[in-house]
Amino acid sequence: MLLMGIIDLGRGVMAQNSLSHAAREGAHAGLFKEHDVAEVRTAVAKQIGLAAGLDGVTAEVSYAGRDGTPNTKEAGGTVTVTVSGTFRAVTPMMNAFIPGGLPLSASAQSVVQ
Template sequence: MRANAVYSFGATLPVRGMLGRLVARKYRKTEGTGLYGERQNRSTSGIDCGRPSGVAVVEFAVVAPIFFLLILGLIEFGRMVMVQQVITNASREGARRAIIQGVTTAEVISVVQDYLASGGIRSATVTVTPDPIDSAGYGEPVTVTVSVPFRQVSWLPSPMFLGGVELRATTTMRREAVQ
């Protein structure tokens, strides 16, 4: 049996076999419906009116604040994780320098400040204990602590979620002094 089917995309193709009849039935063009049989918004002349309903505007007004709040939260928490990683590495570098024989506290603070500056952090507080470092003997702990208020390193003008948080990293290593 040979038949022709007119499809919604304008083609007239011969229908062959059971599969062809199923495809023809699914995509057959009917008056006033779209590709999958949904009703079209048409005027009496058959031209698409194109009048948008207010539903999209209302949905956007409801969803947009939540969406933007989510995006700003992601930016803020991402920056917090990045700064925490930088200050952790800076305290580790300072502690590695502090355990060496003959190093002063000023040198350790300078190493930490240089590392922080390369990460874009300029307003951190660095503490080295014991001070002076030479007061710690062989195998005794030397601690380097770096802290910075998140408000000073945030990329947002006014941090919403983490404004009052102080980021802190502490590294303790044993001194390698001569006995």
């Protein structure tokens, strides 16, 4: 039982790393001015498809201009990608500690070119 709990803990760390990697990939896709929000979400979805144990994964994409103006996509501005999901443990012992799952989130930011 303890071994399964340790394995679940490792799965949770892997899930957080997967969210972080997906956010970075999304920010990388969004740094090109020609790419739209759908392309950023597609890049995130490709990475999340490799993650196990995550439910309800969402990706939020926001742009800001050089001067910080929200919803402005221009060269020199920033794109921020936030990926969130819920990690579900497979062992009853871990589920007792995190009923309903553990919410995880990761963000990445890039400069639009």
